[in-house]
Amino acid sequence: MTVSVIQFGGSNCDRDAVAALTHLGVDAERVWHEDGLPADTDGVVIPGGFSYGDYLRAGAMAARTPIVAEVREAAEAGTPVLGVCNGAQIGCESGLTEGAFTTNRSARFQCEHVHLRVERADTPWTAAYDEGAVIEVPIAHGEGRFEIRADRLETLEAENRVLFRYCDADGNVTDAANPNGSTANVAGVLGARDSVAVMMPHPERATLPDAGGTDGQGVLRAFAE
Numbered sequence: 024m025t026v027s028v029i030q031f032g033g034s035n036c037d038r039d040a041v042a043a044l045t046h047l048g049v050d051a052e053r054v055w056h057e058d059g060l061p062a063d064t065d066g067v068v069i070p071g072g073f074s075y076g077d078y079l080r081a082g083a084m085a086a087r088t089p090i091v092a093e094v095r096e097a098a099e100a101g102t103p104v105l106g107v108c109n110g111a112q113i114g115c116e117s118g119l120t121e122g123a124f125t126t127n128r129s130a131r132f133q134c135e136h137v138h139l140r141v142e143r144a145d146t147p148w149t150a151a152y153d154e155g156a157v158i159e160v161p162i163a164h165g166e167g168r169f170e171i172r173a174d175r176l177e178t179l180e181a182e183n184r185v186l187f188r189y190c191d192a193d194g195n196v197t198d199a200a201n202p203n204g205s206t207a208n209v210a211g212v213l214g215a216r217d218s219v220a221v222m223m224p225h226p227e228r229a230t231l232p233d234a235g236g237t238d239g240q241g242v243l244r245a246f247a248e
């Protein structure tokens with residue numbers, strides 16, 4: 024399995040993603056977006072950062088680059104694709120996943136550890152966890168508030184495509200445990216296929232044992248298994 028970690032101008036979590044994947048024994052390489060998706064790509068990570076300075080809206084410009092069209096095609100053919108933070112914003116902006124990420128309720132950049140409840144344990148991203156498990160991972164974003172039209176939220180819930188929700192340490196999904204005001208406490212969602220997922224929190228920053236915990240390992244293990 025060779026995972027391509029796409030690097031845009033302003034990506035800043037690409038090295039972290041490669042380090043985390045390498046730690047789990049997964050072959051991963053950074054791919055500059057202008058170079059296109061390598062033919063031997065078996066999986067894709069769209070990492071965090073500030074692609075193109077978050078101008079217009081976070082992820083809006085990167086979502087319109089040719090490599091993202093290639094990623095979309097690969098995703099439709101079944102290649103696993105994970106968007107993290109700015110990668111989640113790019114995922115929504117490009118239509119890989121539904122909804123949008125907008126300015127935090129606090130109107131501030133927030134960098135903290137949060138708890139997530141695993142809503143589905145039967146996806147490649149969450150097979151390492153039990154349904155309802157609570158994991159602790161960091162967030163670092165200014166535009167992490169998940170928004171979606173009410174009728175689309177209904178469909179998303181009915182189709183069981185919410186992957187993670189912000190919760191407290193006991194797994195209660197409450198407003199107090201919602202760091203950014205996301206609709207329905209949504210922290211991560213699945214695309215049309217279970218092999219496509221985006222999430223605002225950073226599993227790659229909770230993978231190396233000496234750097235912020237290991238609760239995020241399970242997500243990236245999807246590429247190993």
Ligand SMILES: NC(=O)CC[C@H](N)C(=O)O
Nearest residue numbers: 071072108109164165166
């Ligand atoms: N860590 C990141 O990916 C930053 C996310 C983003 N561009 C924001 O501030 O909303």
